[in-house]
Amino acid sequence: MSGITKKLSPLTLLTTVAAISAALLTASPAPASAAQERTHMASSCGLYRDGDAAMYKNCAGANQNIFVTYWVGGNTYFCVPAGAARYVGQWRFVFRAYERGGC
Numbered sequence: 001m002s003g004i005t006k007k008l009s010p011l012t013l014l015t016t017v018a019a020i021s022a023a024l025l026t027a028s029p030a031p032a033s034a035a036q037e038r039t040h041m042a043s044s045c046g047l048y049r050d051g052d053a054a055m056y057k058n059c060a061g062a063n064q065n066i067f068v069t070y071w072v073g074g075n076t077y078f079c080v081p082a083g084a085a086r087y088v089g090q091w092r093f094v095f096r097a098y099e100r101g102g103c
Contacts, residue, residue, distance in 0.1 A: 057080075066100060071094075073093070
């Protein structure tokens with residue numbers, strides 16, 4: 001080994017540090033795929049959003065009768081089987097969903 005070291009100029013050092021900092025600041029974690037998001041949302045119990053759809057998942061061991069209220073229009077009842085998910089309308093129109101016992 002020759003033992004010779006080369007000293008970087010302040011400008012080269014500053015440029016290198018700036019480039020590394022910019023790369024670290026602009027790097028972002030990989031986005032979750034739509035399928036992963038839907039899987040996460042589908043595991044939720046009760047009312048949840050899947051894109052523009054309002055869904056209701058019954059996590060109980062028996063059928064559930066749910067009452068869905070909407071921002072506009074009439075309200076309605078749905079029977080959701082145990083462990084099933086049911087489409088209850090477009091997300092932007094659904095206000096709430098209430099469990100009303102078995103069906």
